[in-house]
Amino acid sequence: MIKSTPIQRAGELSSQEFVTQFVNTNTPVVLTKITEQWPAREKWNTDYFKKTVGETVVPVYSSKPATGNDKQDAAALHLSITDYLTRLENGENDLRMFFYNILSGAPALTKDFSYPDCGLKFFKKLPVLFVGGKGAKVQMHFDIDLANILLCHFGGKKRVLLFSPDQTQYMYRVPYSFSSLHKIDFSNPDTNEYPALKKLNGLTAELEHGDVLYIPSGYWHYIIYEEIGYSLSLRAYPAGLKHKVELLKNVAYLHNVESVMRKIVGQSWVERNERLAVSNTHKALEESV
Numbered sequence: 001m002i003k004s005t006p007i008q009r010a011g012e013l014s015s016q017e018f019v020t021q022f023v024n025t026n027t028p029v030v031l032t033k034i035t036e037q038w039p040a041r042e043k044w045n046t047d048y049f050k051k052t053v054g055e056t057v058v059p060v061y062s063s064k065p066a067t068g069n070d071k072q073d074a075a076a077l078h079l080s081i082t083d084y085l086t087r088l089e090n091g092e093n094d095l096r097m098f099f100y101n102i103l104s105g106a107p108a109l110t111k112d113f114s115y116p117d118c119g120l121k122f123f124k125k126l127p128v129l130f131v132g133g134k135g136a137k138v139q140m141h142f143d144i145d146l147a148n149i150l151l152c153h154f155g156g157k158k159r160v161l162l163f164s165p166d167q168t169q170y171m172y173r174v175p176y177s178f179s180s181l182h183k184i185d186f187s188n189p190d191t192n193e194y195p196a197l198k199k200l201n202g203l204t205a206e207l208e209h210g211d212v213l214y215i216p217s218g219y220w221h222y223i224i225y226e227e228i229g230y231s232l233s234l235r236a237y238p239a240g241l242k243h244k245v246e247l248l249k250n251v252a253y254l255h256n257v258e259s260v261m262r263k264i265v266g267q268s269w270v271e272r273n274e275r276l277a278v279s280n281t282h283k284a285l286e287e288s289v
């Protein structure tokens with residue numbers, strides 16, 4: 001088992017309290033009050049999405065890792081939102097809507113929320129929606145843009161496991177990617193095969209309808225949907241040169257090298273990086289004792 005403790009929950013907080021207690025200390029928290037007045041809290045369910053934006057065609061993603069020369073972030077299918085949600089209602093448990101920009105793609109939904117005045121400077125061009133069905137899993141990863149995130153959740157419960165960025169050396173990170181080794185099942189990890197996982201200290205949350213999870217910049221996250229759920233992610237970028245340099249490295253260097261090498265070298269590049277994920281992590285483990 002991986003060690004973990006529950007993330008604290010907070011009700012009414014001033015923006016100053018939120019910034020001092022959570023943003024400045026990079027501490028995740030579940031905020032229970034933010035969405036209280038949002039129309040989304042009342043409206044966001046499958047019927048409402050079908051009625052308001054059902055005809056919009058969206059990319060949906062499978063959890064199967066890309067192999068060979070396939071693009072890592074290619075959509076599995078394009079479906080109308082109505083067809084997609086009907087599949088979820090019929091038990092589809094893999095396909096997810098991922099990082100879908102509702103401002104450009106489904107603007108009718110933007111009147112259902114407002115940016116909270118909580119001390120974060122939101123990037124308002126990127127309100128993104130994530131949707132999954134009962135049993136859907138989001139692979140352990142951190143976000144390439146290193147945003148501070150408010151993950152505003154509606155619908156059925158979902159479980160989240162987080163790890164702080166200072167534990168990256170034990171995460172079996174695949175080089176040139178922002179993910180852990182795909183083979184590791186973080187719901188039931190094999191700590192004999194992957195002993196560095198025993199070094200980790202995680203944080204868990206069970207998000208219910210209306211909860212908002214604050215995920216600080218660079219935190220690793222793994223998610224399981226227990227029922228059909230919809231999460232709106234509002235993103236704020238940390239100020240300062242360090243963030244800009246890291247962001248540039250992730251987007252302009254790591255992501256591009258990965259895309260080009262997959263195209264040129266294919267599966268042996270993928271397998272090389274998977275081997276390195278294990279050997280790099282086990283080296284860090286040896287050095288830690």
Ligand SMILES: O=C(O)CCC(=O)C(=O)O
Nearest residue numbers: 130131138143223231233
């Ligand atoms: O909730 C989800 O489905 C995924 C959220 C996520 O990965 C993110 O906000 O980066």
